[in-house]
Amino acid sequence: MPAGAARGPRLVSDWSTQPAPLERRLLTVLENERMGAYRVLRVADVETPEPRPGQFAMLAAAKRWGGGEDERPYLARAFSVARRRIGESHFLLEDVGPGTNRLCELGAGDGLWALGPLGNGFSPPPPRLRAVLVGGGVGIAPLAILQDTLEAESDCEISVLLGFRDRDRAEGSALLRGAQIATDDGSVGHHGLLTDLLVRELERDARAIVYACGPAPMLEAVRALCAEAQVQAQLALEAGMACGFGACYGCAVPKRGGGYLRVCLDGPVIDAEELERVDEHAGSPA
Amino acid sequence: MSAVEFCGLQLAHRVINGSGTFDAIAAQRVFGAALIRDFPFAAYVSKTITLERKDGNPPPRLWEAAGGMINSIGLPNKGVDGYLEEDLPQLAQLPVPLITNVMGSTGEELAELVAICDCRQEIAAVELNVSCPNVKTGLDIGADPRQLEAVVGVCRARTRKPLIVKLTPNTADVPACAQAAQDGGADAVSLINTLRATALGPGGGPWLGGGTGGLSGPAIRAVALAQVAAVTRRVTIPAIGMGGVQRAAHARDLLDVGAALVAVGSESFRDPMTARAIAEGLGE
Numbered sequence: 326m327p328a329g330a331a332r333g334p335r336l337v338s339d340w341s342t343q344p345a346p347l348e349r350r351l352l353t354v355l356e357n358e359r360m361g362a363y364r365v366l367r368v369a370d371v372e373t374p375e376p377r378p379g380q381f382a383m384l385a386a387a388k389r390w391g392g393g394e395d396e397r398p399y400l401a402r403a404f405s406v407a408r409r410r411i412g413e414s415h416f417l418l419e420d421v422g423p424g425t426n427r428l429c430e431l432g433a434g435d436g437l438w439a440l441g442p443l444g445n446g447f448s449p450p451p452p453r454l455r456a457v458l459v460g461g462g463v464g465i466a467p468l469a470i471l472q473d474t475l476e477a478e479s480d481c482e483i484s485v486l487l488g489f490r491d492r493d494r495a496e497g498s499a500l501l502r503g504a505q506i507a508t509d510d511g512s513v514g515h516h517g518l519l520t521d522l523l524v525r526e527l528e529r530d531a532r533a534i535v536y537a538c539g540p541a542p543m544l545e546a547v548r549a550l551c552a553e554a555q556v557q558a559q560l561a562l563e564a565g566m567a568c569g570f571g572a573c574y575g576c577a578v579p580k581r582g583g584g585y586l587r588v589c590l591d592g593p594v595i596d597a598e599e600l601e602r603v604d605e606h607a608g609s610p611a
Numbered sequence: 612m613s614a615v616e617f618c619g620l621q622l623a624h625r626v627i628n629g630s631g632t633f634d635a636i637a638a639q640r641v642f643g644a645a646l647i648r649d650f651p652f653a654a655y656v657s658k659t660i661t662l663e664r665k666d667g668n669p670p671p672r673l674w675e676a677a678g679g680m681i682n683s684i685g686l687p688n689k690g691v692d693g694y695l696e697e698d699l700p701q702l703a704q705l706p707v708p709l710i711t712n713v714m715g716s717t718g719e720e721l722a723e724l725v726a727i728c729d730c731r732q733e734i735a736a737v738e739l740n741v742s743c744p745n746v747k748t749g750l751d752i753g754a755d756p757r758q759l760e761a762v763v764g765v766c767r768a769r770t771r772k773p774l775i776v777k778l779t780p781n782t783a784d785v786p787a788c789a790q791a792a793q794d795g796g797a798d799a800v801s802l803i804n805t806l807r808a809t810a811l812g813p814g815g816g817p818w819l820g821g822g823t824g825g826l827s828g829p830a831i832r833a834v835a836l837a838q839v840a841a842v843t844r845r846v847t848i849p850a851i852g853m854g855g856v857q858r859a860a861h862a863r864d865l866l867d868v869g870a871a872l873v874a875v876g877s878e879s880f881r882d883p884m885t886a887r888a889i890a891e892g893l894g895e
Contacts (some may be wrong), residue, residue, distance in 0.1 A: 344643030346885040385881065392874060396677035399828055401881055438880070443641060565673045568880035571637025574684045575673035584666045585687070592635050606671050 340449050340478070342442070343374035345570070346428025349401075349440040354431045355413065362430050363419050363463060363479045364405070370414040376406045377446030378471035379538075379561050379594045382570040384416065386427050386437030393423035400567050402428070403589070405467035405538070406442060407500060414439075417466040417500065418504055421610045436547060443569045444593045447471055447536055447559055454534045454557070455482035457526055458501070459547055461519055461539025462489060464609035467561050469500040471536055484526055484533075488519030488543065527554050535597075537561065541608030548597045558597035562607045564588040578604045612655045615653075617849065617872055618773035618798045620708045620735055622653040623649045624890040626862065629779065629801075629853050629876035630656045630738060631684070631765075636694040636701050637743060638883065655693075656710040656874070657702065662720055664690035669820035679760065679855070680807045683821035686714065691727055699733050706733035710775065712798040714743050717771060718752070718762040722769050723807040729770035732836025736773035739766060739797075754782035756791035758782070763795025778802040778842070784856050785838050787844035793846045801851035801874065802842060803835045828877040838865055843869025857885070859892025 350372070358365040360533075375462045376522035392396055402424040420429045431437065435479035447467070457473055458468040465487055475483055484505040489495040492512035494572045498504045504590035505522050506514030515522055520543070527533065531554055537547045538561035551558040565577035578592075581601045586592060588607065615622050628651075635655055639646045666688030670812030674681040689697060690715075704707050711734045723741060728737045729768035741762065753759050754775070763776055776792035778785055780803040789800050805825025812818035835854020843850050852870030855877075856862050862873040873884040882888075 344645065345641055347645040347649055379687075383881075391678065393802040397675055400675055438882075563673075565671060567673055567877070568883075570641040570659055570883065571634045572632060572883075573673070573682065573880050574631075574634075574667060574687055577667060577672055577680060577684075577687075579669070585670075585878045587637075590628050590640065604670060 330423070336589070340377055342380065342446060345374065345443055349383070349438045352437045352439050354433055354435045354437055357429070357432050360495040360499060363417055363497045364593055365500070366382050366416045366418055366428065366431065366437070368414050368416065368439070369412060370439070371412045373414060374442060376409065376442035378448035378469070378474045379467045379501065380442035380444050380591060381405045381569070382414070382416070382441030382443065383438045385430060385438040386431060387438055390427060393427055395423065398424035398427060400552045401438065401440065401569070403563065403566055405561065407466035407469045407595070408473065409470060414487070417463055417497065419463040419610060440569060443587055447561070448593050449479060450475070450481050450534045451557075454532055455484065455530065457523065457533045457535045458483065458485045459519060459523055459535055459537040460487050460542040462494060462609060464495055464539035464561070464563070465500060467538050468536060472501050486519060486522040487491050489513070489583070517579065519543060519544070520550055523550055524548065527556060531556055534559070539609055541603050541605050544608050545603040548600060548603055551597055557601050559594050560597055560600070560603065561594050562588050562603070563609045564607050618736060618775075620654065620773065622708070622872070624653045625866065625872050625893065626652060626886045626890040627654045627851065627872055627874050628652045628656050628738065628760035628879060628886065629874040631658045632876040633660065633879050633883070635705055636672070636698060639701070641804060642883070645893040649884070650706050650885065651879070651884050653890070654708045654710055654735070655702065655705050656738060657712050658688055659686045659712045659714045660688050660691050660694045660724065661686060662691055662724060663713055664688065664693060671818060671820055672889050674818055674824065676808065676810070676828070676830060678827060679826055679830035680681055680825050681810055681819065681824040682805065683824030685821055691724055695727070695731065699731065709733060710736045710738050712738040712777065712812055714740035716743055718765045722765040725774070726765045726769040734772065736775060737770060737775050738801060741764065742779040744775070751779050751781065753779040753788060757785045758785070759788055760791035760795040763792050763797050767796030773798040774861050775799045775801050778836055779804050780834065781807045784839045786795045789842040789846045793848050797848060799849045799851060799871070800842060801853065802845065803831065803838050806831055806834065827855070829857060831855045832861060839865055840868035841869050850853060856889065858895035859889045860891050861872060862893055
């Protein structure tokens, strides 16, 4: 079975959010699947409230969390729920630092602390608009569960545009279906920017809502493009955060008109109009 | 869990939160009614409140350090008016006593905040954050014993509520500052606050938007234990000990060196129920 293939019936959200359990839960890893440069961590997760697409969990390995490079990690790491299957939550990982390095080592039977689901999640598309899903790199994760939910819960037309650095990373596109792909090195699909594909999509039909997640420069380009084309956009941001539930105030991003939003509490999904621009620190790893 | 008395407050156990490490209003949005039912702390200490609204520091605000973290949050808050109007009614619904933490850049500002808190019966006690530079001298108010004693004195005159002084660890003689707080009329001291720290970004400049920040987490536990021990030897008023507490054994250490209560800070970020688990682990 290819790494991206669905296992068991998809579970879908009804777009509601339920309170998260007030404690981190000890889950068990079922499998650590390689997907090109990425890993998909499949975790037994029976009792979680069903996450809304775009919600996330704070993850930490139950053992040896700490003692890596520079005696890190210490804090849990935020990950979008990428997919739900019966009794399972799936998370997409890329080894970019001591936290993700340790999580990428986990195998079947290992323990994983999870707090969540947290954050607000995406909102359903307004009537008569098609959904354009725009994801860059490991930021494609929340768009996978969004696609699952849109296909099950709405009859709107869905376009999927994904951008990656290279061929190895482009294998992550298996997490979604029917994607148009752009790569920085031209090894797969369009040789160039993901936003080139978005321009083409919106020229074809601008009656759309854009759902985007990825590195900050990509999100800013999507924001600017959608503002110019007067197309609604929901941007799933990422920011360094200690807690995920509004306690630390570490994940602040500037909002339009002054002041800050907390990505964990007011997001991670933010309406593009709420931002003057996407802060350079508010995206996923490039 | 066995009840304890602290400065006239009846508490269900000995574990509270450090100021600025738990937002009970945000947590209620996230965790719903369970937060009230299973509230992890025996008293709730608010984030620092200032006279005027503060947006906080530009991002990035966090850096993960070896065995801990550096934060440079910048005390975002609605200002005391916003706090009283919007937050206090919600915080008054918590099942535990409310301690309001306040900060000003002068003794007069702090005293005004204390007087405002004194009028509100929802507030059980006031904690002074004195880790703020004096606008004239540049020295943290809490770092200079003479200045600290004077500031605590003017605040003491404005309230009959229990007055707690959150000591700064970023000074040469912490016990002398604890003594000054006691001499100024404080009912208790709390320590340690975060240790001043910084980190450099890829370009060699400061990583944090605020330039410097405060180190917390397991990395500071041994420092906290030494400072709490030194302070409890020096003063007769009770001390709230904190700094890197992750487990009941760490809380027990602080109690063993004389702390009356223990506060959990960064560890609540990793698990919001840490404090409750520690209280149970202490057999309380």
